[in-house]
Amino acid sequence: MAFSDPTQPNFWNERYETEKTPWDFHGVPSALRQFMQTNPRPRRVLVPGCGTGYEIRAFLDAGWNVCGIDFSPAAIKHAETYLGEQIRHVVLGNFFHYPFEGKFDCIYERTFLCALPPDRWMAYAQRVKELLAPGGQLLGFFFTGPEEEPPPYPLGPIQAQELLRPELTLVEDNPVTDSLPLFAGKERWQIWEKQ
Numbered sequence: 001m002a003f004s005d006p007t008q009p010n011f012w013n014e015r016y017e018t019e020k021t022p023w024d025f026h027g028v029p030s031a032l033r034q035f036m037q038t039n040p041r042p043r044r045v046l047v048p049g050c051g052t053g054y055e056i057r058a059f060l061d062a063g064w065n066v067c068g069i070d071f072s073p074a075a076i077k078h079a080e081t082y083l084g085e086q087i088r089h090v091v092l093g094n095f096f097h098y099p100f101e102g103k104f105d106c107i108y109e110r111t112f113l114c115a116l117p118p119d120r121w122m123a124y125a126q127r128v129k130e131l132l133a134p135g136g137q138l139l140g141f142f143f144t145g146p147e148e149e150p151p152p153y154p155l156g157p158i159q160a161q162e163l164l165r166p167e168l169t170l171v172e173d174n175p176v177t178d179s180l181p182l183f184a185g186k187e188r189w190q191i192w193e194k195q
C-alpha cells in the first residue's frame, strides 16, 4: 500500500524503508560547512526533519549544542545507523508539537519545508518564530523551484517574505553550488534573522 500524505510518518517510513530517498545528500552541503567555518562560535541549533542526520554530526563535531527531530521511526533508524551514540541528540517526535525546552539560536533547514504541503507553511513559520531566540537565525537551503510536479513544493521569494516577515529578515541569499540534480538551480542558501 502506498502512502500519499507527507504530513504523516508512514509516508516517510515507506520511503526510508524502500530506500526511495532522492533528497539524500549523503553528507553536508558546502554552504553549511562554510557557515560553520566563518561562524565558529558554537550555539544551540534545532534540525527539524533531520532524516539520516549528516548535519547533526557536523554541528556536534563543531562543538554546537544540537537537537534533531524527526517523526518517522524509519528515519530515526537510519540516523541511529549513521550517528551511533550521537543519536541521543535526536528525538522521535513532531516538530509542530514537541515540547522543546527553551529557545534555539539557530534552526537549520534542508528539504523539510519543501516537503510540507503549502497549507502547513504558516504553521511552520509560526513555530520557527516561536522557537527562535531574539537575534536567532533560520538558516539553510530553501527550494525555490520551479517544479512541475511537486513535491518538493517550491517557495517563491514573495511567499517567503509573506511567511517570515516582519519577525524575520533575510540577511543572506546565495546560489547553491553543489546541489543534487533534483534541486540544481532551484535552491538558495539563505539566512533569516529574528529581530
Ligand SMILES: C[S@@+](CC[C@H](N)C(=O)[O-])C[C@H]1O[C@@H](n2cnc3c(N)ncnc32)[C@H](O)[C@@H]1O
Pocket: 006, 007, 009, 012, 023, 024, 025, 048, 049, 050, 051, 052, 053, 069, 070, 071, 072, 075, 093, 094, 095, 096, 110, 111, 112, 115
Ligand atoms: C525530505 S526529508 C529530509 C530529511 C533531511 N532533512 C535531509 O535533508 O536529508 C523530510 C523529513 O522530514 C520529516 N518530517 C516531516 N514532517 C515532520 C514533522 N511534522 N515533524 C518531524 N519530522 C517531520 C520526515 O520524516 C523526513 O525525514
